[in-house]
Each structure stands twice: as structure tokens, then as C-alpha cells.
Amino acid sequence: MKRVVFIAFVVFIASSCKAQITETRNSLYAVTSATPVDAVKWTDGFWGERFKVFSETSVQSMWETWQSDRSHGFHNFLVASGEKKGKHHGPPFHDGDMYKWLEAVASVYAITKDKELDKIMDRFIGCVAKSQMPNGYIHTPVVIVELNKRLKSLAEGNQADNTVVGTAVGTGNDGAFGNKLNFETYNLGHLITASIIHKRATGKTTFFDCGVKAADFLYDFCMKNPDELARNAVCPSHYMAAAEMYRETGNKKYLELAQRLIDIRGSVDGGTDDNQDRNPFREQYNAMGHAVRANYLYAGVADLYLETGEAQLMKNLTSIWKDIVTRKMYINGACGALYDGTSPDGTCYKPDSIQKVHQSYGRPYQLPQSTAHNETCANIGNMLLNWRLFEATGNGKYTDLVENCFFNSILCGISLDGKKYFYTNPLRVSDNLPYKLRWPKERKEYISCFCCPPNTLRTLCEVQDYAYSVSKDGIYVNLYGGNELNTSIEGIGNVGIKQTTEYPWNGNIKLEFLGKKSSKKEFSIKLRIPAWCEKYTLTINGKQAEAVCKDGYASISKKWKRGDVIELSLDMQTKLMEANPLVEEARGQVAVQRGPVIYCLESQDLQGHSIDDIMIPCDATFNVVDAHIADSHIKALETEAIYRHDNTYNGKQYLYRELNKKKEKVKIRLIPYYAWGNRGKGEMTVWIPVTFN
Numbered sequence: 001m002k003r004v005v006f007i008a009f010v011v012f013i014a015s016s017c018k019a020q021i022t023e024t025r026n027s028l029y030a031v032t033s034a035t036p037v038d039a040v041k042w043t044d045g046f047w048g049e050r051f052k053v054f055s056e057t058s059v060q061s062m063w064e065t066w067q068s069d070r071s072h073g074f075h076n077f078l079v080a081s082g083e084k085k086g087k088h089h090g091p092p093f094h095d096g097d098m099y100k101w102l103e104a105v106a107s108v109y110a111i112t113k114d115k116e117l118d119k120i121m122d123r124f125i126g127c128v129a130k131s132q133m134p135n136g137y138i139h140t141p142v143v144i145v146e147l148n149k150r151l152k153s154l155a156e157g158n159q160a161d162n163t164v165v166g167t168a169v170g171t172g173n174d175g176a177f178g179n180k181l182n183f184e185t186y187n188l189g190h191l192i193t194a195s196i197i198h199k200r201a202t203g204k205t206t207f208f209d210c211g212v213k214a215a216d217f218l219y220d221f222c223m224k225n226p227d228e229l230a231r232n233a234v235c236p237s238h239y240m241a242a243a244e245m246y247r248e249t250g251n252k253k254y255l256e257l258a259q260r261l262i263d264i265r266g267s268v269d270g271g272t273d274d275n276q277d278r279n280p281f282r283e284q285y286n287a288m289g290h291a292v293r294a295n296y297l298y299a300g301v302a303d304l305y306l307e308t309g310e311a312q313l314m315k316n317l318t319s320i321w322k323d324i325v326t327r328k329m330y331i332n333g334a335c336g337a338l339y340d341g342t343s344p345d346g347t348c349y350k351p352d353s354i355q356k357v358h359q360s361y362g363r364p365y366q367l368p369q370s371t372a373h374n375e376t377c378a379n380i381g382n383m384l385l386n387w388r389l390f391e392a393t394g395n396g397k398y399t400d401l402v403e404n405c406f407f408n409s410i411l412c413g414i415s416l417d418g419k420k421y422f423y424t425n426p427l428r429v430s431d432n433l434p435y436k437l438r439w440p441k442e443r444k445e446y447i448s449c450f451c452c453p454p455n456t457l458r459t460l461c462e463v464q465d466y467a468y469s470v471s472k473d474g475i476y477v478n479l480y481g482g483n484e485l486n487t488s489i490e491g492i493g494n495v496g497i498k499q500t501t502e503y504p505w506n507g508n509i510k511l512e513f514l515g516k517k518s519s520k521k522e523f524s525i526k527l528r529i530p531a532w533c534e535k536y537t538l539t540i541n542g543k544q545a546e547a548v549c550k551d552g553y554a555s556i557s558k559k560w561k562r563g564d565v566i567e568l569s570l571d572m573q574t575k576l577m578e579a580n581p582l583v584e585e586a587r588g589q590v591a592v593q594r595g596p597v598i599y600c601l602e603s604q605d606l607q608g609h610s611i612d613d614i615m616i617p618c619d620a621t622f623n624v625v626d627a628h629i630a631d632s633h634i635k636a637l638e639t640e641a642i643y644r645h646d647n648t649y650n651g652k653q654y655l656y657r658e659l660n661k662k663k664e665k666v667k668i669r670l671i672p673y674y675a676w677g678n679r680g681k682g683e684m685t686v687w688i689p690v691t692f693n
Contacts, residue, residue, distance in 0.1 A: 045482030136217030189237030239300025291336030295381025332408035396552020474524030507570030
């Protein structure tokens with residue numbers, strides 16, 4: 001008997017804060033806008049289980065890490081605020097990483113109203129406020145140096161230095177923007193964004209005041225020293241931050257800042273493809289360079305388009321998006337193929353124009369597996385870009401990629417117990433690789449470059465904010481999962497939704513309208529039909545529904561009343577996926593996908609066999625089985641595969657050899673890629689050789 005799961009839409013009058021993860025309700029060129037940060041609550045199912053781990057374990061575990069001697073993150077704010085004596089320790093971008101962590105905590109608090117989390121936030125915010133200089137500048141490495149200079153001068157009896165710390169920190173050398181790799185604009189951008197989310201989640205302005213001061217500092221500096229600021233746009237989170245501050249305050253100077261930040265990119269002397277500033281942005285039509293810097297830039301430009309509607313920006317973004325999706329993105333939405341390499345852009349085969357790139361996009365179809373960099377921050381940037389393009393168009397091809405990134409290239413960045421993290425995300429891990437890569441093959445609680453862990457955490461703590469969108473005529477259902485929604489549609493009123501489903505493990509979905517009042521006006525429910533779904537059924541009150549299908553959404557419009565039931569069934573098949581033949585490292589191989597989830601082969605499930613010796617028949621059939629890894633429920637796939645004997649040639653390693661034809665049938669199990677690496681150290685591969693006989 002077919003099991004039916006439910007998504008229930010509950011309609012009732014209620015109140016809610018009116019602030020979103022991206023507040024585009026008033027953006028002139030936005031087709032959709034997100035729901036308020038406290039509007040959607042996971043109740044059960046896949047994301048309910050994950051959010052419970054993030055909210056009850058992860059944010060607290062990371063707070064402990066920040067207070068430890070491993071990271072020194074909070075130590076630096078204690079020193080900068082004058083609560084503790086000492087020097088700065090750790091990388092210069094830890095300030096921004098702590099702001100990202102606070103954004104995660106605020107996003108959790110918006111849902112749980114956990115008073116202990118509120119206290120933790122207040123403790124950290126107090127230090128930030130005391131560390132920030134009167135002109136709005138804050139960067140603990142610089143603030144601490146300035147503070148210690150003044151304290152030393154006072155100790156030597158120079159009373160002239162008995163002034164407020166940081167009233168006149170200059171630029172250059174050890175001062176503000178002395179080195180673009182100090183990541184000051186990156187830090188300030190994440191401060192501004194986190195302060196906005198904190199205000200929306202708590203109603204407090206303590207941190208928001210810090211964010212406004214930081215935004216004002218950036219604005220003033222940009223107006224006076226645009227070239228200097230252009231040189232300091234590394235991982236430019238401040239582009240998105242400036243646009244969001246404009247949306248939050250309505251102050252047009254922040255929109256002017258967002259516009260100016262893009263305009264000045266072409267003014268950098270000695271710009272690089274790695275930092276996407278060799279040429280002005282409006283002359284760029286392909287993705288290039290450092291993938292985090294690139295994707296943050298593209299997301300920031302998309303924000304600017306949502307406010308200005310500049311056609312040239314959308315022309316650039318559309319071309320860049322196509323380049324990424326059709327030539328440079330991994331099957332799981334990951335970006336950044338190369339650890340290190342040479343930029344293929346702008347060289348014109350002239351030796352003096354060839355530039356080094358790192359953690360970057362490569363040439364079209366250059367997608368290695370074992371050495372794939374795929375930094376989690378780059379994958380998050382890809383999601384952020386696609387979300388903004390969806391807001392601009394309402395097209396489901398963008399929310400398909402949002403979902404792909406969440407399940408397959410962001411969720412893999414954190415362990416199932418919520419305490420450990422990856423920096424890079426290769427699609428293959430082999431014990432036989434004869435050289436050591438820069439980043440560990442196992443998740444760690446603390447990584448020396450700690451930018452990805454808090455970015456992963458804040459993003460996953462906010463998945464619920466992407467589940468629905470609202471437009472002038474209805475509600476978009478973007479992501480499926482057990483949740484409750486309470487929001488409002490202009491001209492229609494308040495709408496509540498209860499959703500219950502076992503998605504992504506099956507595609508059966510039920511929507512039921514409940515509540516005391518029926519809608520007085522007609523509005524649409526727009527259900528995303530993923531590109532991987534070849535057929536679906538849709539009924540209202542048990543009768544076949546006539547839906548208008550456009551841009552990846554099935555839309556049903558009517559005056560909804562209490563008791564109306566929508567049932568959606570997405571056909572979810574296990575598929576063997578192949579790459580373009582130009583992706584050389586995937587030729588003759590397949591990846592396994594079921595629904596939105598990409599699967600992998602892990603050595604723990606091979607009874608001692610090597611991942612190199614397994615082949616999948618092209619006509620393989622798969623059984624879907626329940627399993628648990630680290631107390632987390634998953635759906636595994638089992639099938640019969642081919643095992644090729646002896647990975648070595650007479651016990652010796654080889655470069656070439658005569659084809660080994662010895663083989664036998666063997667049972668294998670595949671698990672979701674996001675769940676690999678949670679059972680100890682082992683080998684893993686997404687792409688598996690395919691056999692046709």
C-alpha cells in the first residue's frame with residue numbers, strides 16, 4: 001500500500017515580525033520575497049532533525065570553540081574591548097567568522113526564543129560595541145595594536161594619549177586597510193549582515209547600532225578613498241551587506257554605497273582574475289578566479305540589480321550563471337575546482353599576462369574529483385547567487401540549485417553530530433593518492449582557516465527562511481520539509497501553513513487548509529516541480545487539479561477555504577547520471593541521484609574492497625533501505641555491482657598495465673554524499689565506473 005505523507009496549509013490570522021533573510025518586499029525589481037525570519041519553524045522530518053542538532057548542539061559547541069585557546073576568536077574581542085590585556089592571535093578574518101556565528105545564533109533564537117542564547121549574544125555584542133571605534137571602524141588586529149600603543153604611552157606618563165581608543169587610526173601599514181588580505185571589508189560586511197539578522201530576530205538594536213556605524217564608516221571611506229577601498233574587496237560580503245542595510249533602513253546612501261562598490265572594481269591597479277578585478281565587472285561574462293570571492297561578488301551584484309534593475313548587470317549575471325552551471329559546477333552544486341592553478345582568462349597566450357589563481361574556477365569542464373577544492377563558502381556563495389536570481393525572476397531553475405546546494409554541497413560541510421567541519425569537499429577520497437592535500441580528509445572541530453564552519457552553520461540555521469516565498473499574487477513553495485509557516489500576503493492577509501512530509505526520502509506531499517477563516521480573495525499556491533522529477537500528480541480535494549505550469553512551478557489559484565486539500569506526488573526514481581564527455585575525469589563513470597540527493601560509495605560499506613575496484617552496471621536497479629549513521633536517519637541504496645579483482649599488478653603499483661578482466665558480482669550500498677565521513681576515516685567516491693555488459 002502506498003504510504004501517504006502530508007503537508008498541511010493552515011490559514012489563520014496572526015502577527016509576525018516583518019523582516020526577511022533578504023528583505024526584498026520593496027525592491028522594485030524583485031518578483032518574490034522571503035518570509036520573515038521567525039515565520040517558518042521546522043517541526044519534524046529531515047530538516048526538523050537537522051535543525052534540532054544545529055540549535056541544541058552546534059551553536060553552543062562553536063561558542064566553546066571561540067572561547068578556547070585553539071581559535072582565540074573571543075579572546076581578541078576581550079582584548080580589543082579593554083576587558084583583557086594581551087595581543088591579537090589567529091588569522092585576521094576571525095572577526096568576520098564570529099559575526100557569522102552570531103548570525104547563526106540569532107537565526108536559531110528567532111525560532112526557539114532560547115534565553116540562554118540571548119545571553120550569549122548579549123555577552124559577545126557588548127564586547128563588539130566596546131571594541132568599535134567612534135568612526136565605526138572595527139578590526140581587532142588594528143584595534144588591539146592601537147590600544148596597546150596608547151596604553152604603553154600612558155604608562156610612560158604621556159597624558160596626551162589619555163583619549164578614546166581609535167579616534168584617529170590611519171590607513172596603510174598597520175592601520176585600516178593596510179593589507180587587503182586583512183579581510184577588513186569581509187569582516188565589516190558580515191558584521192553588518194549579522195547585525196540586521198539580530199535585530200530582526202530579537203527586536204533589539206544593540207548590535208544593529210554597531211552595524212549602522214560600520215556601514216557609515218564604509219560609506220564615508222568609499223566616498224573619500226574609493227580606489228583604496230576597491231583594492232580591499234576580498235571575499236566581498238560587504239556588497240550584499242550594503243544592499244541589505246539599504247532595505248532595512250530605507251537610507252539611500254547605502255544603495256549608493258552598493259552601487260559605488262561595483263562601479264569602482266575596474267579602478268584597481270594591477271587587478272587580478274583571482275580577485276575578479278582585472279577588468280570592470282560590466283565587462284565580465286564568465287566565472288573566474290577564487291570561487292568564494294567570485295560567488296560573493298555575483299550575489300552582491302544580484303542584490304544591486306534587485307534594487308536598480310540595471311539591464312547590463314543582469315546580462316553579466318545571466319552569462320556568468322550559464323558558464324557556471326553548464327561548464328564549471330560540480331554535480332552537487334559545488335564550485336571551485338582548483339587548489340592552485342593558472343587563470344585561463346585574460347591571458348591571450350601572452351606569458352606576461354598569465355596569473356596565478358587559487359581555490360578557484362578552472363577552465364570549462366575542468367572538474368577534477370580527488371583534488372577538487374569546493375570550499376564550503378564557495379558553495380554557499382553559489383546558493384546565495386541562485387536565491388537572488390530566483391527573487392529577480394521567480395524561475396524554479398534557480399531554486400532547484402538552491403536545494404541542490406543545501407543537500408549536497410553545504411550540508412556535507414558539517415558532521416551529523418553537529419560538531420565537526422570540512423573546509424574542502426572533494427568528490428573522491430582515496431588512500432592511494434600519492435601526495436598530501438592542504439586540508440584534512442576528516443572533519444575537525446577547529447580548522448586553522450575557520451571561515452567555512454560558521455558560514456556553514458549560519459546558512460543551515462537559516463534553511464527555513466528559503467522554504468517559502470511570497471509574491472503579489474500568492475505563495476511559492478520552494479523547499480519541502482516538515483514545518484509550520486505564519487506569514488502575510490499584501491492584499492490578502494495573514495496565512496498559516498503546516499507542512500508534514502518525509503521529503504527528500506519520498507515525494508508524496510499533502511497540503512491541507514485549516515484555520516478559522518477562509519480567504520476572501522483568490523491567491524495562488526505555487527509548488528516547485530524539481531527538474532529531476534519527470535512526472536507528478538496534483539489533486540484538490542481528491543480530484544485532478546488543473547495547474548498552470550510555468551518556470552518550474554505548478555500554480556493553482558482560487559479562494560481557499562478551510563478543509564481544502566492539495567495532494568502532490570513527485571515521482572522519485574533512482575537515476576544514473578553522466579557528465580559531459582569533456583569532463584575528462586568523469587568519462588566512463590556515473591553518479592547516483594535519487595530525488596534531490598546525490599549519493600556516494602564509502603569504503604565502510606564495501607567489506608574490505610577498494611572503491612577503485614567497483615563498477616556499476618548501466619542497467620542497475622536499486623533498493624531503497626532505511627539506515628542510520630551517527631543516530632541520523634537516512635535512506636541508503638543497495639544494488640548489485642561488479643567487483644574487479646586486484647587493484648595492483650602482481651602486488652606492485654603501476655602506471656599502465658594490461659586490462660584486468662577478472663570480475664565477480666558483489667552487493668554494494670551507497671549513502672547520501674552529505675553523510676560520508678561520519679563513521680571514521682575511509683575512502684569515498686561520487687563517480688563510479690560504469691559497465692555495459
